[in-house]
Amino acid sequence: MTKIFLTGATGYIGGDALYALTSKYPSYSISALVRSPEKAEQVQAQYPSVRVVVGDLDDSALLEKESADADIVLHTADASDHVGAAKAIAAGLARGHSAANPGYWLHTSGTGILMFKDLDQNRFGEYDEKVYDDWENVDELLNLPDHAFHRNVDRLVLETAKREEGVVKTALVCPPTIYGRGRGPVSQRGRQVYQLAKATLQLQKGPIIGPGRSIWNNIHIHDLSDLYVLLVEAAVGGTGTRTGTETDDREIWGERAYYLTENGEHAWGELARATAKTAAELGLIPEAKAEEIGLEEAQKYGGGEAVTWGLNSRGRARRAAKVVGWVPSRPSLEASLVEVVEGEAARLK
Template sequence: MQSPTAATTTSPRSPSVFLTGVTGFVGGTILASLCKVHSQIRIKALVRRETDAKELQSVYSNLTPIIGDLSSLSLLTSQAAEVDLVVHAGGDNVPAVCAMIDGLASQNSTGSPLPRLISLTGPRSLIDLSLPITGNLREGSRPWSDVADAKAILAVPEDRMHAGADQAIIAHSVAKGVGTMLLSPGQLWGRGKGHIKKESGAGLYYATVKSRGRAFVLGEGTATWSWVSIGDLGDAVVFLIEQATMSGNTRSRHVGVNQDGYYFVRTGDLSMMERAKAITARLSLGDVESVSVQVAKEIHPFGPIMWGCGERTRADKLAELGWKPKEADWQALMEEEGGERA
């Protein structure tokens, strides 16, 4: 399987891949990105409905749908046992991911764990909700590096969002001798590249602003999230698949797994106020409004976290491997193909 960024002397073998979440915004983009770059790769994908399976097969000739869901643990184990690499984009589901790790572990392997599983997660595990939500960038806070802060990232309290799942998946991977990579994007911008679901939850803020007639922030709106385009996320997954399946010296550098396998995916940083000003200009609205945590909660139960918190990340691991994002204009991505995102 030839990497588009690899030297011409590199000849990595063509792997077989098992994907989950392919009818979703993220998983669908990963499937489309992989097939675009490697049209001959053998792909199996978990699909719940026959109608979706037939539709995806009509688009991706190299796709073999596997009918089932994430509760079909024995099916997940058996399918993972037959492929070189698994990509899970189906959310925090520890039993499902552990079942696939069991399948990968059933294959003969020796030495240090090879990279075999990519599981999508997120940086909300970094949010300390014991602190008050203010909508402002915390004084003295700094970006998290997936190199310098690697141990700390996987040692946050397990009751935080994503954290318990991340830690359980890594622990099971270590116990089974399977190399797992956790891929953690921040905010996702742009239109999905998949065939079925093309929009994320980013339309909620846009719709809320339109209904209220004014853009809003919590506090001063300086709370900041790192972001990446959905297309670049798909590209990053393909890049890691390529790096993981290269043999021996053909890998560009060491691909970290398990305790060394947490990867941020990031292009830039974006504050809530910047978002609010962008949609204000786009819709020709009045001044941005500052609302309380209670008002944000009344709009949506998760509103205070979505609009009042933030964490900045640095994708140092991917940079060391040689990957770079391509889409740097967040405002263009918000408006891509007339999308109602903000």
């Protein structure tokens, strides 16, 4: 029986991935890391067959044990930036597996790593033509500056793939702006777009940082979960498929296995205007107005996520389509704005 250790079951990404996996493969043995007994009860109520492990990312001994016992680790809980958790998972997988019985590590990072140039130049709201590629130009992604956001933990994953080649097989999944209603037991809400909608309702106008020309990719949460399922299937099957053809295992796992995930992109200024228009059409603000605001005000209403409204993060997700046949198909971000705005209005009430 396939054994999966999943972190972040009560989060937006991990909760939806848990839903997708249990729906398609109810016979898999899934252990889920949960911070508190109260949240453990929420997970068990929706997924009685899931084994709940109460603990947090600072509990290295627990993480190492669970990783050693699992065939696959799906790490989504604050995964991008917790060094200790990454080291514990790497150690556990290496201890519990061998070349004859490899362990698989699906690590969740984020395309915030691509913001470094704007941040280095203290530049907000400006257009940047640079677009990364996870297939032909994957070496660029593998050699980003060490000070880039998420890079410290990304390096740990990539170094594990090299050091434990054949024993620990890694896939580094890098989502951008995520939207869509999650299907998990606790958190069903994303961040960047949702905070933008919340700020729009509070300010009674769409917030724009600088000229509003900075661009990010986006992906629907259900499409992201589809990729996790496909990677799990590749791990269980020992290979990947694309239209029925076997794919080189070295392109699915290991040092080059860096997966951007996206199904389009948005300019933050245009999205702010579209969000204000949607809110006005729903009768939630008096007019479809969007205006420039300062970073301090943006963070007051949108939290730390608001800074990203002024930064660029652009890439093309080609690897997942080529090696595991991933085809995102859910509604676009623009088509989802009514759901997003209505959800934020309900939360504010």
